[in-house]
Amino acid sequence: MASSAFPVVRNIVRKCCSRPIYQPFRLKSSTSAASSSSSEIRPGETIYTDEHFQLRDSLRKVIEKDINPHVDEWEAAGQFPAHEVFKKLGDAGFLGVTKPTEYGGLGLDFSYSIALAEELGGINCGAIPMAVGVQTDMATPALATFGSDRVKREFLTPSITGDKVSCLGVSEVGGGSDVASIQTKAVKKGGDYVINGGKMWTTNGFQADWMCLLANTSDGPPHMNKSLICLPMDAKGITLAKRIDKLGMRSSDTAQVFFDDVHVPQEYIIGEEGMGFTYQMVQFQCERMFAAAAAILPLQAIIKETIEYTRSRKAFGQPILNNQSVHFTLAELETEVELIKSLLYRTVALYIQGNDVTKLASMCKLKVGRLSREVTDKCLQYWGGMGFTNDVLISRFYRDFRLLSIGGGADEVMLNIICKYMDTLPKPPKLKPKA
Template identity: 35%
Template sequence: MIPRTLFKPEHDQFRDSVRRFIDKEIVPHHERWEEQGMVDRELWTKAGAAGLLCPNLPEEYGGCGPDYLFNVVITEELARAGVTGPGFAVHSDMVATYIATFGSDEQKKRWLPKMVTGEAIGALGLTEPSAGSDLKGIRTRAVREGDEYVINGQKVYISNGQLCDVIVLACKTDPAAGAKGMSFILVEADRAGFKRGRNLKKIGLKAQDTSELFFENVRVPVSNLLGKEGGAFSMAMSKLAEERLSIAVSAIMMAESALQWTVDYTRERQAFGQSISDFQNTRFKLAELSAEILAKRVFVDRCVELHLKKELDAVDAAAAKMLCTELQCKTVDECLQFFGGYGYMLEYPIARAYIDSRVRRIAGGSSEIMREIIGRKLLGEAQK
């Protein structure tokens, strides 16, 4: 195995504490959370106290300082354990990052310390029934009236929607301006006119709340505008590389975990008087998966290095997201086969991984969109 060189001793120590927290506070409760459709609210405050929320925020807000590797550790350890309920990545890697990067001093002081402690949970309101990967197609409107915005619209598939306290909401402030007419506005969940819809029933990720959100004449002060009016599209584009990298980090770790579960199982399981691992088909299949996972692990780690230096290209992030999520789905599918009927039982981690993995090829930009991004760059360069 090629050694990883990303992490320093402080990251390794942090990984140990994260792993202990997950084993104690998440794994024993995850099945119950899947049945109830969301994690307990108190998990967030426990996670905050343990340093699992927004660790890369500046110390003045309660974080550890600008080091994305702490976020990587958390993402990897959740994937390693096969638990998908906590929406920590949306909260820490997306919502908090938007506020920290584009927010006013007042907005940062109001929200970031509470997000670090878990007192305030964040959600990102982008997707609508008629607008998924194409953000320019959103219809939620924010009309300025004096010192307020009046918001009307609907969002769907919003992670943390049932528990969130603040939403970074994408709205059209100038419908005639296309992409330049979209703005981000912070909307508190206790505003009159805001309503949480259904906690959506999904194929997988059953412990993570995913909601419809409705906005009917919701009034917020103009001071809730995040960044500049009309700047949301460029802001979103600037953060998509990190979002897709985070997905790739999770996907490759899940693939590694599924492979290890399968190696352990095939060594123990007997068939026709020998362990399953003794069959050539088992060795060849697992060897192929191992080699493919190793190659993409090296690629992802290199992308993380580039991101730490602020040099990660959006096209490379798209490639990492596409390759790793498709490998995740391939790995859990082929590994499940070795478990036979047991692989179809939800008490086995491989079964949960199978149903949880499928969304990875959709969320954060579908594989088809990733191919479009990569293809445009290729053809654009070929024409120069």
């Protein structure tokens, strides 16, 4: 592969394959702890090893060299070159860290995907990390786990190398967070599925080569009649509506997609027919952990920049930072970010050990969405009028991060899931038998 980052990635894989990938966190002895300063403790060492940090360092170089210098230009254009960016990431080995090695992946555990998601947060906008996350942790997990060898070689391998861009087709005009209510149908005819319907809020939609499509493949119960299908986006009968910029996310690439008698081979199904809802629910857990991880660096950066700005900006004869309400608020926000990290790392550790983390992943998603709104809103207030211009990063993330409480399941859906696991949801009333 062409990128200079790939030899580093290859060495990491070689080291990881020679020992257990995940090392449970153990407290250091009192002697070693006393002899170590806090500056020597690397953030995230509860789940991260030196190999994780080496991987992050390599990704950071790609971001600094090939992505961040162009973000302002892509924001102005309203779109980023997904094929160009994904190819660079694929060549460097960053698009398939958890995927099977026989299809071009690195075969590492999910903690490595989370490490990269964190580092993607170093990109100076919210749209591009989200687009990469669609490729790595939203459209491809079910394919990698349940797909046949044919569909993996046709769709997964080129997605790992960055030669194909993927998108996820779940949300519809009448069914966003209510996945069970989708109306798109895929009916068997000959050896094909014939697809009719449409999808909304499709990230990467205008540049995608294929879609991981959730569609109704039977008339059975709504949780058992759906299937995931690999859908080539150049298939006849697909129409893309005018791009919709999610809440003004200028470099996002979001489309409304319509299907009119679109034919795809039945072999393009992922796993078993009728299991699509279940597969998608599992896939959502990866998405929600990814979303939480990708928000950490921007939240930290926003707080840091706000500290620097309020220290230099004076009002009524003193720096704004000197006001107790300001530095106390920033201290509380910093504490909340650390709590999010701890919850996320615990969730990931349990996940890679094979546990059901639906409740914890939903909590991560709920809290990071709300905290992102709180951090950007409170920090922007301290920037005054300057915070509401396009010249500062806080303004961009104030705009972009509002999506975190909506996309991938709204806050209310997360609360509903948590309540189910707490067994606190009201039971539906029993129908009285007719006389």
